[in-house]
Structure formats: structure tokens, C-alpha cells
């Protein structure tokens with residue numbers, strides 16, 4: 001390692017943002033728009049919006065392996081291939097073989113080390129947490145109490161949703177609070193039938209998924225070069241229309257417009273540096289991922305947005321005489337209460353009829369069934385709940401790959417829409433558990449000399465009990481609609497990480513003795529360090545989390561700037 005550390009005044013900024021993904025982009029936008037000179041440090045390579053989406057416009061036959069991932073690529077992408085890495089998307093997923101980690105218990109750590117992070121890959125499902133999500137820990141004596149409530153986040157949800165552009169239908173449900181929506185996408189005919197049947201027979205609402213796609217761009221979207229969604233559902237290869245929200249399409253361009261943003265790529269933030277009193281951060285130490293050069297950058301405020309595991313690892317690596325086990329770890333909570341959502345459980349069915357019905361384009365969305373278990377008067381043997389994402393569509397030409405046949409008749413048959421099928425896939429809440437954790441290896445390092453991450457976490461009895469309901473309730477709803485060949489399923493090998501909603505490990509809380517961050521995402525014992533990604537989460541809810549991370553980030557950024565102006569940081 002090159003120890004010729006470059007450090008000078010020219011490397012001094014008002015704020016440093018670590019990571020350029022979903023939350024780093026939001027932090028950079030907010031901090032620059034509020035007048036700060038910001039340095040964004042990204043460990044991965046530079047990915048340029050539109051021009052670097054190299055597979056975005058390819059047709060299936062243009063892929064050498066017809067879209068399938070090769071055995072070699074599967075070995076390199078062992079974390080992500082199970083879920084979603086395909087020939088057209090693998091370039092956006094991190095090569096796990098080059099970035100190894102240790103699984104004491106199974107964990108898929110799915111990463112995207114490049115500009116935009118996982119905001120390029122996400123499914124865009126965007127749901128607010130409800131009031132109870134923030135209260136459940138305190139009521140049930142689990143984990144610690146949230147230091148904020150739903151009302152604290154309402155203005156920030158409003159603000160972020162408006163900027164992001166979230167399509168959805170207002171339903172007036174307490175369990176799934178409405179947001180600031182662009183026009184909703186349409187349900188298919190069998191989905192409308194399911195909604196009616198399940199509403200009438202089981203009194204459970206169903207809505208169209210709330211997604212960060214521009215169904216009707218507003219002036220602030222088009223001003224950033226974003227356009228209407230084309231319903232082509234190739235989003236995970238990157239969107240040349242900027243129609244789904246990513247930091248590349250939205251927050252980074254907005255931050256750049258201020259002329260106050262500098263981005264340095266290939267910069268792996270290793271640790272946070274403290275001032276001579278050891279109470280306050282003065283900057284970060286960085287390793288260039290290609291040259292191994294070590295550099296230091298300085299700022300008054302540091303935002304950690306390196307993704308849940310990334311941000312907490314940086315805190316763990318930042319050891320000093322004041323913080324011998326990692327920055328902010330007075331409570332011994334760093335790395336603990338690792339959560340995710342559990343999935344790969346639900347029900348599917350065939351649908352007869354509706355032969356004359358079709359739909360517009362390839363809708364990049366699903367339907368959503370909000371939580372109904374342990375809600376209102378419903379009481380189960382387990383705690384918390386789950387929702388479903390899924391939908392009904394017709395089999396396309398690719399069903400021909402599994403059929404024998406050739407020639408003109410076969411091709412003509414494949415141009416006709418296939419039968420309808422439906423799937424309901426559950427997303428269940430995982431409880432905070434201090435024994436579900438990750439830590440840094442004491443004897444194994446990666447090629448940059450950084451300790452490898454060790455995962456030691458699994459689902460517990462509560463999650464296993466919930467899965468039975470997810471499966472059976474899904475089947476019950478499909479049967480209520482009269483669908484055929486209903487198959488409940490539970491992929492028993494499902495484990496932590498596959499939900500790609502990893503969170504916790506540096507939780508927010510009221511008491512510095514039991515939590516790492518305060519109600520504004522500041523490290524209790526080092527107030528100019530903010531952590532605003534999933535690490536901050538005190539519990540997990542059952543809805544997709546990214547819009548909540550972004551609301552927390554925007555809120556924390558305002559607080560940071562206010563505090564700087566008041567000279568309190």
C-alpha cells in the first residue's frame with residue numbers, strides 16, 4: 001500500500017458524501033442546493049447516464065447467450081445471480097469474486113459499485129411506512145424505540161416523492177399511507193377481477209404498485225432531461241429516458257446544476273479521521289481502487305451513504321483511542337440488528353378466460369396487497385406483518401423455448417399471446433435481533449487490505465411462522481378469485497440478503513447507551529457524522545424501504561445545514 005498520503009487544503013469541502021447511490025445522491029442534491037460545496041466519494045467506476053447503459057436497447061437475440069448468465073459469470077456474481085443478474089444486467093452488479101465476504105450463516109450481499117449504486121437496479125416500488133411501523137418496537141418491547149414518528153417524516157415524504165416522481169393510486173388506508181402521486185398505472189383485467197373478489201369476500205384492499213416511474217413528468221422532471229416511461233420493462237439495464245428514478249437520472253444532475261458538486265470515483269473510503277480532540281470528524285481516508293494510492297479529504301460534515309453494510313463497515317474501521325471498537329460504537333450496537341425482508345414465499349395460479357383482454361406495453365410494475373395480518377382486530381401467533389407484490393400477465397413468445405416445434409406455424413403460434421398466469425409474492429417484516437449481525441474479520445482482508453465482512457444472521461421463529469400465513473393467505477385470495485391450479489409455495493432456502501433490503505446495524509434511538517444515531521441520523525458521540533442509509537433503521541416494516549431512506553436523508557441534510565449555519569457542528 002502506498003503510504004504517501006496526499007493531504008492539503010485543496011482537498012477541503014463543506015461536506016463529504018460517501019457513496020453515489022440512492023441516498024448519497026439525495027444527500028448531495030440537498031446539501032448542494034442548500035449552499036454547501038460537496039465532495040462525493042464513490043468506490044466504484046464512473047458510469048455515465050444514458051451513454052453507458054450498454055445493453056439498454058438490445059433485443060433478446062442480440063445477446064450472445066440469449067440473456068442467460070454463463071457459468072463463469074455466475075461464479076463471479078454469486079450473490080446477485082440468484083436474484084436478478086442476467087446477461088443484460090450483470091455489468092451493473094458487483095463482481096463478488098473480486099469483492100469477497102464471509103458467510104458464517106448464508107447471506108447474499110448484493111452490491112452495485114459504480115455511480116448510482118443500486119438506484120440503477122431497484123424495482124422502484126415506493127411505499128411510505130405507516131404510523132404503527134414507528135411505534136411497534138416500543139409497544140412490543142423489541143429492539144429500541146424509534147426517536148421519530150410518522151409525522152416527523154410526512155413533510156419529507158411529500159418533498160422526496162414530488163422530486164422523485166412516484167406513480168400510484170391514493171386509497172385512504174392507514175396501513176399504507178398515501179403520498180404525492182403521479183397518475184397510477186393500470187391493472188390488467190384479471191387483477192381487477194382479483195381486486196373485486198378479494199375485496200368482497202375477504203375485505204382486503206388491493207392497489208396498483210406505487211412506483212418511481214414518470215407516468216406524467218412534471219416541469220422539474222423534464223428540466224433534468226427525464227421523460228415519460230415507455231412501458232418497456234427493461235429498467236434494470238438502465239433507462240435511456242431517465243423515466244425511472246435513479247441518482248444518475250435525477251439527484252446527481254440536480255446537484256451538478258448548482259456547480260457545487262465534485263465527484264471522485266474509484267475512491268474507497270476506508271475510515272473517518274477525527275480532529276486532535278478525538279470528538280469530531282475532520283475528514284476521510286480513501287484508497288484508490290486501481291492505483292492503491294491513499295488520499296485524505298476534509299470537510300465540516302460527513303454523510304455516510306455507502307449502503308447499509310458499507311457505511312457501518314466504515315464506522316467499524318474508524319478506530320481511535322476515543323472509539324477503540326469503531327466510531328460511535330459506545331453502545332456496542334454497530335453491526336447488530338441486521339434486518340432484511342423475507343420473500344420467495346406466496347402462491348401462484350393459472351387463469352382461465354380473459355382471452356380477449358391484453359394490456360399496454362410491458363408494465364414495469366406489479367399490484368400491491370397491503371398488510372392485513374396483525375392489523376386492526378386481526379391477531380396472530382407472530383408479530384408484525386407482510387404485504388404482497390405480484391400480478392397477472394400473459395405468457396409471451398419466450399414460452400416457445402420450452403416447447404418443441406419449428407417452422408412458420410410454430411412462429412405464428414408464438415406471436416399470439418399465451419395463457420394468463422398470476423403470482424402473489426410476499427414481503428415479510430424481519431424483527432430486530434441483536435444476534436443477527438455482521439462484523440469485520442480479524443484475520444482476513446481483501447485486496448485493498450480492508451478486513452472482510454463476516455455475516456452471521458438468519459430468520460427466526462417469528463419469520464418462519466409468518467411465512468405459513470404468507471403462503472396460505474396468498475392461495476386463499478387466488479382461490480377467492482376462482483383462479484385454477486393454485487400452488488402455494490415457500491422456497492425454504494430463502495435467507496437474509498435476498499430481499500436486498502438490508503438494514504439496521506447502526507440504529508437510530510433516543511439513548512446513546514443503546515443506539516448509534518440520534519433522531520437526525522447524527523452519530524450520538526460525533527455529531528458531524530450523519531448516517532442516512534439503511535444502517536439507520538431501528539425496525540424494518542414490511543414495505544420496500546428506499547423512499548424512507550431518502551426522506552430521512554433529505555431531513556438530515558436540512559438539519560446539518562441549519563446546524564452549520566448556527567455554528568453548532
Ligand SMILES: Cc1cc2nc3c(=O)[nH]c(=O)nc-3n(C[C@H](O)[C@H](O)[C@H](O)COP(=O)(O)OP(=O)(O)OC[C@H]3O[C@@H](n4cnc5c(N)ncnc54)[C@H](O)[C@@H]3O)c2cc1C
Nearest residue numbers: 019021022023043113117118123124125269310533544546
Ligand atoms: C434488484 C433490486 C431490486 C430492488 N427493488 C427495490 C424496490 O422496489 N424498492 C425499494 O425501496 N428498494 C429496492 N431495492 C433496494 C434499493 O436499491 C436500496 O435500498 C438502495 O439502493 C439503497 O440505497 P443506498 O444509498 O443505501 O445504497 P446504494 O444505492 O447501493 O449506494 C451505495 C453506494 O456507495 C458506494 N460505496 C460503498 N462502499 C463505499 C466506500 N467504502 N467508499 C465509497 N463508496 C462506497 C457503492 O459503490 C454505491 O454506489 C432493490 C435493490 C435491487 C438490487
Ligand code: SF4
Nearest residue numbers: 229230232233235239
Ligand atoms: S419501462 Fe420505463 S423506466 Fe423502465 S426502461 Fe422502459 S422507459 Fe425506462
